[in-house]
Amino acid sequence: MTENIDAVVIGGGYAGVMAANRLTQRNDVTVTLINPRPAFVERLRLHQLVGGSHDAVVDYKxxxxxxxxxxxxxxxxxxAAGRRASLATGGTVGYDYLIYAVGSGSADxxxxxxxxxxxxxATLEEAQRLRPVIDAAPATAAVTVVGGGPTGIETAAELAEANRTVTLVCGGMLGPYLHPRVRRSVAKQLARLGVTVLxxxxxxxxxxxxxxxxxxxxxxxxxxxxxxxAGFGVPDLAARSGLSTDAVGRLLTDETLTSVDDARIVAAGDSAxxxxxxxxxxxxTARPLGAHAADTVLSRIAGERSAAINVGYFGQCIALGRRAATAQLASRDDTVNKFSIGGRLGAMIKEGSxxxxVKELAHEGRxxxxxTWWFKDDKRRQLLQTKRGEALAIR
Known part of the structure; x- marks a missing residue:
């Protein structure tokens, strides 16, 4: 008789749900997903929740x-030594393998x-707290959005389209990820919506x-x-648990996403x-890392060698209200270029994304x-070789 294996996934976002669903490939693996909320949060839509055009949640079923x-x-x-996770309500959940997918939130x-x-x-609760504040504010109230990244741009555009008086304070460059040509296009669209950009x-x-x-x-x-x-941070659960982290608090792993401290702990998403x-x-990034984390666990259970990650990119899509968006294109190593898709077609791409x-997660569950993630980045191997060479030189 095959012994049952307990796999626990901490975090029910894009990476955690993908990992949990993928682990169900084996009938001898019991999968438990631990998440502080009873519903899946569409984090990409939190600016819409603030603006009142979407509730940003999906039932886990x-x-x-x-x-x-x-x-x-x-x-x-x-x-890690006892292979148990302690819960806030009391008690513990035991595991044979654990996937750490706690995601990210607002930085201090x-x-x-x-x-x-x-x-x-940055979180559902924060967006829900803000929504009634926006609704209660007079139509002429001055609204300031701090942060020139995607979340700041999308929030400013969403509220301006709802006829709010919005100032976007970037604290530096508007859309640092964007190509200069695409940045100018985004700035023009924000101006059309009435957003003052500083x-x-x-x-x-x-x-x-x-x-x-x-x-x-x-x-x-x-x-x-x-x-x-402006800025994101990660939960300090790994550090509090005595696991090795980087300066931000993300769990340090090897290229298979396995913790450098424990072969039974694998990470995925923003917290890796x-x-x-x-x-x-x-x-x-979260979805392919979630899938890869599950594959690493399944390979380990099967006694097979785990593969190294190879995640490439295609760019970034930023909503500019409900009727426009900009899809910034990039090479697979995430280097942006001058090409983008904007306007209503961009909005269709953003909404379709x-x-x-959500459909991808549901399909993986079924x-x-x-x-499968078709985008691969072969330059990461070169980065790793350079980093290792620098480390040897320091020694």
Whole structure:
């Protein structure tokens, strides 16, 4: 008789759900997914939740394999030696293999007043907290969005399209990921929507009060609602559990996504730092890493050699309201180029991408092992060789 194997996945986002579903390929593996929320969060739509055009949640029964056991709770500590995860409500869950997919959230802004007076939106609860604040604010209220990355741009555009008076404070460059040509196109669309964009080194926020935002050049912007989208952080669960992490707190792994401390722990998504060269935080990365983490566990169970990750990219799609978007194209090593798809076609691509990712998870739940990521990046191997050479030189 085959002995049953317990696999636990911590985190029910894009990476965690993909991993949990893929693990169900083996009948002798019992899969448990531990997540603090009872529903799957479409993180790509949190700006829409703030703007009132989407609730950004999907029932787990629509994306999770039926055989996966869902535990709605928070893991407070991982006991690697005892192979147990402690829960906030009490008790523990034992495992033979654990996939660490806790994702990311808002970073500590470290700006005076930001924690007290600004609203982050990196998580469902944060976006839900902000939504009634926006609804209650007068139509003429000054809204300031801090952060010129995708979340900041999408939030500013969403609210401006709803006739809000919005200022986007970039704290540096608008859309740092974007090619200069594409950046100019995004800036023009934001201007059409009525968004005031403040970028450059002088547009760095130095303090936030209940009704204003102060900038590095001494300017003070009236702001009845301040939204903070600058930066992401990861939960400190790995560090609290005595596992090795990078400077940000992501779990350090090898190229198979296996923890450098324990062969029974595998990481995926935003909380993974393979070879201390983490990939771009995004759901574009999360899904293939979730699938690869599951494949690593399944290979280990089967006594086979685990493969190294090979995740390539195609670019980034940024919504510019409900009727427009910009799809920035890139090479597979994530180097952007001057090409993009914009306007209504871009909006169709963006919406199709959001829907498609949920469908991918659901399909993997019905047919585990079906997900395939066609984009590969052969340059990562060169980066690893360079890093190892530098490490040897230091020694």
């Amino acid at each position: 629509d994306v999770l394999a039926k055989s996966v056991r869902l535990v709605v709770d928070t893991v407070t500590r991982i006991d 802004p470290r700006v005076p007043g930001a924690a007290e007076f600004a609203y982050p939106i 970028d450059g080194p002088k547009a760095k926020v130095t303090a936030v009060t209940c009704d204003a935002v102060q900038l590095g050049d001494g300017r003070e912007l009236p702001s009845e609602v301040t939204i903070w989208t 730092a393979p070879s201390d060269l983490p990939l771009r935080m995004s759901c574009q 959001c829907r498609g990712m 047919k585990p092992g079906s997900f």
